[in-house]
Amino acid sequence: MKNLREDAFRIIKSSIDSVLPEKAIQQELENLSLDDNIHIVSIGKAAWRMAKAAKEFLKNKVKDGIVITKYGHSQGDIGGLQIYEAGHPIPDENTIKSTKKAIELVENLREDDVVLFLVSGGGSALFELPVEGVTLEDIKNVTDMLLKSGANIVEINTVRKHLSRVKGGNFAKLVEPAKIYSLVLSDVLGDRLDSIASGPAYPDSTTIKDVEKIIKKYDLQLSEKILQALKNETPKHLNNVETRIIGSVTKVCESAAKIAQHLGYNTIILTTTLDCEAKEAGSFLAAIVREEKERERPLKTPCAIILGGETVVHVRGKGKGGRNQELVLSAARGIKEYQEVLIASVGTDGTDGPTDASGGIVDGETVNRLQEKGIDVEKVLIDNDSYNALQSIGGLVITGPTGTNVNDLTFILCD
Ligand SMILES: Nc1ncnc2c1ncn2[C@@H]1O[C@H](COP(=O)(O)OP(=O)(O)OP(=O)(O)O)[C@@H](O)[C@H]1O
Ligand SMILES: O=C(O)[C@H](O)CO
Ligand SMILES: [Mg+2]
Structure with a gap:
C-alpha cells in the first residue's frame, strides 16, 4: 500500500525544484553572451534567487544592480547589488522607494549599456511608481479592490498598467537608449508577457477601452481622480527589448x-x-x-x-x-x-x-x-x-x- x-x-x-531559476538563467546567459556594462534589475518573488544566479554567472561584467522582492524573500548580499524588500500583494512605501532607486539606476544609461531585467510574479506589487497625481494610498485602495473583485490577473494588471510610470512597457521607455534583455518566470496562464508582473518591459496589448470594460464588468467604484488618471495610454511599440520565458506551470x-x-x-x-x-x-x-x-x-x-x-x-x-x-x-x-x-x-x-x-x-x-x-x-x-x-x-x-x-x-x- x-x-x-x-x-x-x-x-x-x-x-518545485525543477523550476528553480538557477539552471534556466545560466543556460540563457550562455546563449546571450552579453558584453560588459550590464545592469541587473530583478523584480518579483523570485528576484533574489534570479539575480544571484545571474551575478554568479556574469561576475564582474555586472556594473551594478538592484533586487526588489517581497518581505522575507531575500537571503543576504549579492556582491554589490542593492537589495530591497517591499509590500505584496499590496504595494507599500518600500515599493515606491525601491522602484525610484531602480529608475535612478537606469535613467542615464547610454546606448552601449545593457539592462538584464529579471522578472517574476509578484512584480506588479513590488515594482510601482504611480502616474502624476495618483498617490500610494490610491494605488493601495485600487489594488485591494481589484484583488477582491474576482477579476483575473490579466484584467487586474490591465488596470494597474494604466496607472503606472513603470508598468505596461513604461520601464523600457525609461531605460532608452540602453537595451533590455528580459528573462521571465511566468506565473500567468498562457504566458502573456504583457501581463506577467504587468509587463514593465513589454509592449502593452491592452488599451484604455479595455480598462473601461473591466471597470464596468466588476462594477469597480473608482474616484473621479482615478478615472481621469486611467486615461494614460501605455506604449504599444518598444525598440530596445528582447524577452525570453525561462519557466512556467x-x-x-x-x-x-x-x-x-x-x-x-x-x-x-x-x-x-x-x-x-x-x-x-x-x-x-x-x-x-x-x-x-x-x-x-x-x-x-x-x-x-x-x-x-x-x-x-x-x-x-x-x-x-x-x-x-x-x-x-x-x-x-x-x-x-x-x-x-x-x-x-x-x-x-x-x-x-x-x-x-x-x-x-x-x-x-x-x-x-x-x-x-x-x-x-x-x-x-x-x-x-x-x-x-x-x-x-x-x-x-x-x-x-x-x-x-x-x-x-x-x-x-x-x-
Ligand atoms: N481569506 C482568503 N481566502 C482565500 N483566498 C484569499 C483570501 N484572502 C486573499 N485571498 C486570495 O489570495 C490571492 C493573493 O495571494 P497570493 O500571494 O497567493 O497571490 P498571487 O497571485 O500568487 O500573487 P502574485 O501573482 O502577485 O505572485 C488573491 O487572489 C485573493 O483572492
Ligand atoms: O505580479 C503580478 O502581476 C502577477 O504575479 C502576475 O505576474
Ligand atoms: Mg502566489
Whole structure:
C-alpha cells in the first residue's frame, strides 16, 4: 500500500525544484553572451534567487544592480547589488522607494549599456511608481479592490498598467537608449508577457477601452481622480527589448507527472490552465475522485491526476486563507469517507494568499476531523477561513518562500 502523504510531499518538493531559476538563467546567459556594462534589475518573488544566479554567472561584467522582492524573500548580499524588500500583494512605501532607486539606476544609461531585467510574479506589487497625481494610498485602495473583485490577473494588471510610470512597457521607455534583455518566470496562464508582473518591459496589448470594460464588468467604484488618471495610454511599440520565458506551470506539471510515474502511479496531466473559482475547482476534483473510487476512471489505480493553473477567490468573508487552501477544503466535502485518496494544492512560490502556507492537503477523513473539532466546512468556506480550519487538523503545506513563482500545482493521488 502506498504512503500517499509522503508521496505528495515528494511530488511537491521535486516539481518545485525543477523550476528553480538557477539552471534556466545560466543556460540563457550562455546563449546571450552579453558584453560588459550590464545592469541587473530583478523584480518579483523570485528576484533574489534570479539575480544571484545571474551575478554568479556574469561576475564582474555586472556594473551594478538592484533586487526588489517581497518581505522575507531575500537571503543576504549579492556582491554589490542593492537589495530591497517591499509590500505584496499590496504595494507599500518600500515599493515606491525601491522602484525610484531602480529608475535612478537606469535613467542615464547610454546606448552601449545593457539592462538584464529579471522578472517574476509578484512584480506588479513590488515594482510601482504611480502616474502624476495618483498617490500610494490610491494605488493601495485600487489594488485591494481589484484583488477582491474576482477579476483575473490579466484584467487586474490591465488596470494597474494604466496607472503606472513603470508598468505596461513604461520601464523600457525609461531605460532608452540602453537595451533590455528580459528573462521571465511566468506565473500567468498562457504566458502573456504583457501581463506577467504587468509587463514593465513589454509592449502593452491592452488599451484604455479595455480598462473601461473591466471597470464596468466588476462594477469597480473608482474616484473621479482615478478615472481621469486611467486615461494614460501605455506604449504599444518598444525598440530596445528582447524577452525570453525561462519557466512556467507547464514545466511544473510535467515534472510532477514524471515523479509520480517514478513513484509507481499511473499518471495524467488534465490541464495546465485551471482558472475557475477555487471552490468550483474543488467540487470538480471531488467528482473526479468519486469516478476513480467507483469505476477506476480515467486511470487504473494507483493513479496521480495532475492539474496546473491559478484559480480565483471572490473574497467576501473575513477569514484567513488562500486559493489553494480553499480549493482543497471545498474538495474535501465531496470525498467524505473515501479511503486511500488525497488531494493537494500548492502555490509554487510558497505563499498561498496572505498566509505563511503554500497550500493544503485533504483526504476522506478531513470533514469528519473538522466536525469533531466543532468546525463546519460550509461556514469556513463562507468566511474564507480555510487556513485556520486546515491548520487545526494538520492540513497545511508549509514550504516557506521557494525562490520561484510559476502558478499553482494541484493533484489527486488515489490508491
Ligand atoms: N481569506 C482568503 N481566502 C482565500 N483566498 C484569499 C483570501 N484572502 C486573499 N485571498 C486570495 O489570495 C490571492 C493573493 O495571494 P497570493 O500571494 O497567493 O497571490 P498571487 O497571485 O500568487 O500573487 P502574485 O501573482 O502577485 O505572485 C488573491 O487572489 C485573493 O483572492
Ligand atoms: O505580479 C503580478 O502581476 C502577477 O504575479 C502576475 O505576474
Ligand atoms: Mg502566489
